[in-house]
Structures are given as structure tokens and as C-alpha cells.
Amino acid sequence: MMELTRKGEYAIRGIIYLAQQPPGRVSLISEIAAAAEVPQTFLAKIFQSFAKLGLVTSSRGTGGGFVLARPASAITLREVVEAVEGPILPNRCLLGSACDRGGPCRVHGIWKQVQTEVVHILDEVTIESLARSQDT
């Protein structure tokens, strides 16, 4: 239950690579894909999502590519995950209010609690910290 999909994994690997580049350096999608060992066309889609949400900036043509739109320390793991997997939502019923055929269901509060906790954990993790980790 609750598994991250490949898309999520790839997203994380890809943006970590970007964060490890010298600030301002433009990276090609082909380069990122090779480094992160992710299918290139698939990663391209993922980075398009990043661009739309303003996590990275993209430029086309010769010399084009991707750069982080903000310092890696200002991008959270939650943003990256939600960019490709959608909002963290342990139960559909957290969207609307009436889930138990009239009135919120008995488990509503529990799922809300789970959501809050998970969001909190992922909000505290920056891509910068991930990029730094384990380079020992």
C-alpha cells in the first residue's frame, strides 16, 4: 500500500542530479536521463511537469536544457513528489466532505491525520539535503 510509482522515483533521481550541478549550469534531458538511469522520453515528460509548476526552468534550442528555478534548498521533496504523483491523499474522501453516504465516514479523521503527517515529513526534506547526502 501507498507505493511511490516509477514516475516518482525517476522524478526524485532526476532533480537530485540537477541539484548536484554547479548552480546555473544548464543540463540536457539526455544527460540527466543517462546519469539518473531513466528512460529519456519518460523523464522528459516528468521535467515538463516540473517546468509547469516552476520547479525548473527550461530553454529550447542550442544551449538549451534545464536548470533549477530556485535554490535546491528551497525545493522540497513534497513538491517534487506531488508534481508527478498528484496530491498526497490517502483516501479519496479527503477531497469532498460527504463520503459515507451522508456525512463524513468514520475513518475520515484518521486519513486526515495520515495525510498531515506524511505531508509534514516530506515538507521538511529539501532537494539540497538529498543531493548532499551520502557523498562520503
Place this chain on the structure above:
Amino acid sequence: MMELTRKGEYAIRGIIYLAQQPPGRVSLISEIAAAAEVPQTFLAKIFQSFAKLGLVTSSRGTGGGFVLARPASAITLREVVEAVEGPILPNRCLLGSACDRGGPCRVHGIWKQVQTEVVHILDEVTIESLARSQDT
């Protein structure tokens, strides 16, 4: 991300109904399905999982049906969810150790944290408390 499936929802609704019956009372799957508003054949499969894991006891033949195998206060939401959705596992890599092509990945610790938190929340919720809630 992290959504409970129908199966999980049905499982919870079904076992809550059982928990609301007078202790020891045998319920037919048809009765539970009707009360929980769940497709009967699908719910039957779910209860077979419960039985295999010892959450409920089943008996066949005339007068047969399902009863909780333990007091509702001794069955946790975690057990019910994991019975049908499998273990709470935010990332596949939590199963094996080497996930980042040699050595644990950079996010490994984070997912471990998420898993621990979610498991903890769901472990604290008993079916008894859910069955009682909102009968005001």
C-alpha cells in the same frame, strides 16, 4: 498519491459492520454486503482474506457465516488495511536494502520515516473505536 483502493474501503466498511453486531452473532456475507453497500462477491473475497489472517472466523453450511475472531478492540485498522492492500510500503526499496544501484538510496531513510509514522497511526486505531464513532 498513496490512495486506498475500493478493496480497502470495502474491507473497513465490512468489518465495522461485523463489529457492530452483538458479540458472537454470525453474519452472512450477503447481509454484510447489503449493509455496507458493497458488491457481495467482491466482499466475499475480502472476508476470505480476513479469515486466512485470523481476523474473522468463518463457518460453512446452514447457520454459517462470519464472526470476529477477536474482540473489536483487539483488531487494528492497520491489520484490516494490510490484510487486503498488503504491507504499508511507501517505496519498494524498503523491502530490499540496495536500491540505488549499490547501497541504499538517498530517500531511503525518508520513506522509512513515512512508513513508521503511518503504521503507528493505523496501529492506534481499533475497529471497536471506529464502530462506536459517530453514533450520536
Place this chain on the structure above:
DNA sequence: CCCTTTAGGACCAATTTGATCTTCTTTATA
């Protein structure tokens, strides 16, 4: 105008989800 590089959409195979159906096996009781 050509080459490079991302953007966007169509498309596709494999897997998972959400179920149904059929055929047992077990059990009570008439």
C-alpha cells in the same frame, strides 16, 4: 534557414483494479 533542444499530444503494452461466474467443499437438518 538549418540544427538543436524542449513541448505536447497520440498512441501502445503491461499491470493492477474491480469485479463476476462457476465449481467445489463443508455443515446442519429434515
Place this chain on the structure above:
DNA sequence: TATAAAGAAGATCAAATTGGTCCTAAAGGG
């Protein structure tokens, strides 16, 4: 000992999601 009333188990199936590919367009640089 029939027989009807359950649940057990497995095959099957449609729809949705996942995990991708491919092609054409658009944008920038030389």
C-alpha cells in the same frame, strides 16, 4: 442420507492506471 445453505477457490473479464514510445510542432542559436 438427501438436500439445501453457506463459504472457498479459481478462472475469467472489463476498465483504469502505469510505464513507456513516437511523432510533430515550436523555439532559439549560428
